[in-house]
Amino acid sequence: MKILNLRTILLGIVLFSFNFVSFGQKLASGPQVLTFHSDVDDTEQPYGLYLPKNYNAKKKYPLVVMLHGAGSNHRLALRRVFGKSNAEGESDVEASRYFPEWKDVDYIVISSFARGTMGYQGVAEKDVMDMVADAKKRFSIDENRTYLTGLSMGGGGTMWIGLSYPDMWAAIAPVCPAPPGGTLELVPNAINFPVYFFQGDADPAVKVDSTRKWVQRFKDAGVQVEYTEYPGVKHDSWVNAYKDEFIFDWFAKFKRNPYPDHVRFAATQYKHNKSYWVTLDEFTPGTTALIDAKFTTKNRLEISTKGLKTFTLNLTDHPSFKSKSPLELVINGQTIRAEAGATLTLTQSGDAWAVNTLNTLASAKKRGAEGPMSEAIADRHVYVYGTGGSPSQDELAKRRAEAQKAMEWSTYRGDFLGRVMVFPRLLSDKEVRPSDIESSNLILFGTKETNSLIEKYSDKLPVSLKAAAEGYGLAYVFPVDNRYILVNSGLPWWTLSDNPNAPTRQNTPAPMNVLGRFQDFVLFKGTINNVVSGGRFNNDWTLPNTEVDKMKASGVVVFK
Incomplete structure (x- = not known):
C-alpha cells in the first residue's frame, strides 16, 4: 500500500509538472516569431506565426504557409499575407520591427525566413x-x-514546393511568381488542387507575359486555375492580392482529398517521388518520369507512364479499393490482373509490365543517393581541406582559404539581397570527428595524397585526379555509406579564369551557386567554361563510356 501511495504521489508530481510546463509555454494569440532547430548547420531558424484568438488544441485548424520575396523576411511576409503594407514613408527595416494590428482569422499562419534571399x-x-x-x-x-x-x-517558391509535394496542399496561390528552373516539368502535379495566380500588368520585375504563359500551361494540363490581373500595377501586386484578408476567404472554399481517384504525377528527382497513393521507384534522375493513374471503377485502374521503369501503388484506405478483391490494371494498354493486396509494385521489362517485388540494388541511384552535386550541400555538410604531404604554412593556408571560400555562403551581396544565412563548418582532415562522418555530407578538397579522407574512401570512389596534373579541375559527387561525398581536386569548381590575377576571378559568383551549373561530375581545363567531360553518372553510379573516353584522353584522371 505504501508503494502504491508513493507511486501515486510521484505520478501526481509528474502530471502537475507537465501541466505547469504546458501552461508556462502557452503562446499568446496574434503575430509572433518562433524558431525550429535546423540540423543543416545546428542553428535556430526563425519563422513568423499567427495564432488565432481563443486557440483550442482540441480543434483542428487550417494552416496557411507564406513564402516571402527577395530582399524580404518572415516578419514582413506575415504582414503581407494579412494585407498590411508598410506605413507611408516606412522602410522594410522599420516595418520589420513590429506587427500592426489586423483582423483575426481562424487560421494558423506561418511564414518562413528560409535563410533570406536564396x-x-x-x-x-x-x-x-x-x-x-x-x-x-x-x-x-x-x-x-x-x-x-x-x-x-x-510566388515561384509556392509553385516549386506546391508541385514538388502535391499531396500536401488543398490549394496554392502564387503572386507575381518567379519560379526556379525545373518547375515547368511539374505542372501536371496540380491536377488535384486549384491554383490562383495574381499579377500586375505593369510589373517590371516579373513580366505579365510570363505569368500569362504559366496560367495557360496549367489550364492546358487540366488544372483548376483562377487568374486576376491588375491594370497599371507594378511588382507590388500582393497589395491587391492580399487586401482585406481575401486569400483566407478563397482558401476556405477548398479541402484536400487525400484519396483522389485520379493522380497525375511528374518527377525529376527521387527526393520528390511520391504523390498521394503513387510512388515512382525507378527512373533516371534529371529526366522527367510521368505517371497518369485513374480508377475507372472499383478495383480497376487505367495507367499510362513515360520515362518510368518501376512504380508502387499504396491503396490502403482508398475508397475505390476493395481489399479482398483482385485488381485489374491497364498499363499503357496492357491488362494485368493482380491478387488482392493494398500495396503493389510494378516493373517494366522491355515493353511488358509485371507485378514485382521492390528490390532496389545497393549501387542504384535512389532517394538520398541520386545527385547532382548541388544535393551534397542541400542538407547537413562540412567542408574539409587536407593537411597531408608535409605542406608549408603558406601552402596549408592556401588550402584552407580555398575550402573557406566554398563554405562562405553568407557573403554580403548588398542591402537588398543581403546574406544567405547558412553557416556550415570548415575543418581540416585531422579535425573531422566520427560524428561528423556519420551525420554529414563531406565536401573534400585535394587529392588522396593531400587529404586523408579522400585517401580513406579512395577504394570506394570512382575516379581521382593525378597529383601531378596542372591546370585541371575535377569535381564530382558520389554516395558512400548513406551520405554524399563531393570531391574537388585541382582547380576549384568555381574557377572562371585561368589567370589568377584576372578581375573575373576576384568577382566569381558564390561557389554554392556555381555548383548548380553542373550535374554529377565535371572535369575542366583552365576554367569551368572549358569542360573536358561532364554530366551524370549512370543509374548504377558508373561513368558513361563516352565520358570515360574523354577523361582517358585528357591523361590526368585515374580510374578505380
Whole structure:
C-alpha cells in the first residue's frame, strides 16, 4: 500500500509538472516569431506565426504557409499575407520591427525566413518543410486544409514546393511568381488542387507575359486555375492580392482529398517521388518520369507512364479499393490482373509490365543517393581541406582559404539581397570527428595524397585526379555509406579564369551557386567554361563510356 501511495504521489508530481510546463509555454494569440532547430548547420531558424484568438488544441485548424520575396523576411511576409503594407514613408527595416494590428482569422499562419534571399530549393526548401513539421508538432493542424502562398521569389517558391509535394496542399496561390528552373516539368502535379495566380500588368520585375504563359500551361494540363490581373500595377501586386484578408476567404472554399481517384504525377528527382497513393521507384534522375493513374471503377485502374521503369501503388484506405478483391490494371494498354493486396509494385521489362517485388540494388541511384552535386550541400555538410604531404604554412593556408571560400555562403551581396544565412563548418582532415562522418555530407578538397579522407574512401570512389596534373579541375559527387561525398581536386569548381590575377576571378559568383551549373561530375581545363567531360553518372553510379573516353584522353584522371 505504501508503494502504491508513493507511486501515486510521484505520478501526481509528474502530471502537475507537465501541466505547469504546458501552461508556462502557452503562446499568446496574434503575430509572433518562433524558431525550429535546423540540423543543416545546428542553428535556430526563425519563422513568423499567427495564432488565432481563443486557440483550442482540441480543434483542428487550417494552416496557411507564406513564402516571402527577395530582399524580404518572415516578419514582413506575415504582414503581407494579412494585407498590411508598410506605413507611408516606412522602410522594410522599420516595418520589420513590429506587427500592426489586423483582423483575426481562424487560421494558423506561418511564414518562413528560409535563410533570406536564396530561392526555395536546396537548404531553403528543407527549411520550409522543417518549419511546417515544427508547426504541426506544436499545433492542431487540419491536414486537409493546408494552403501555400507567396509573392515574387516566394510566388515561384509556392509553385516549386506546391508541385514538388502535391499531396500536401488543398490549394496554392502564387503572386507575381518567379519560379526556379525545373518547375515547368511539374505542372501536371496540380491536377488535384486549384491554383490562383495574381499579377500586375505593369510589373517590371516579373513580366505579365510570363505569368500569362504559366496560367495557360496549367489550364492546358487540366488544372483548376483562377487568374486576376491588375491594370497599371507594378511588382507590388500582393497589395491587391492580399487586401482585406481575401486569400483566407478563397482558401476556405477548398479541402484536400487525400484519396483522389485520379493522380497525375511528374518527377525529376527521387527526393520528390511520391504523390498521394503513387510512388515512382525507378527512373533516371534529371529526366522527367510521368505517371497518369485513374480508377475507372472499383478495383480497376487505367495507367499510362513515360520515362518510368518501376512504380508502387499504396491503396490502403482508398475508397475505390476493395481489399479482398483482385485488381485489374491497364498499363499503357496492357491488362494485368493482380491478387488482392493494398500495396503493389510494378516493373517494366522491355515493353511488358509485371507485378514485382521492390528490390532496389545497393549501387542504384535512389532517394538520398541520386545527385547532382548541388544535393551534397542541400542538407547537413562540412567542408574539409587536407593537411597531408608535409605542406608549408603558406601552402596549408592556401588550402584552407580555398575550402573557406566554398563554405562562405553568407557573403554580403548588398542591402537588398543581403546574406544567405547558412553557416556550415570548415575543418581540416585531422579535425573531422566520427560524428561528423556519420551525420554529414563531406565536401573534400585535394587529392588522396593531400587529404586523408579522400585517401580513406579512395577504394570506394570512382575516379581521382593525378597529383601531378596542372591546370585541371575535377569535381564530382558520389554516395558512400548513406551520405554524399563531393570531391574537388585541382582547380576549384568555381574557377572562371585561368589567370589568377584576372578581375573575373576576384568577382566569381558564390561557389554554392556555381555548383548548380553542373550535374554529377565535371572535369575542366583552365576554367569551368572549358569542360573536358561532364554530366551524370549512370543509374548504377558508373561513368558513361563516352565520358570515360574523354577523361582517358585528357591523361590526368585515374580510374578505380
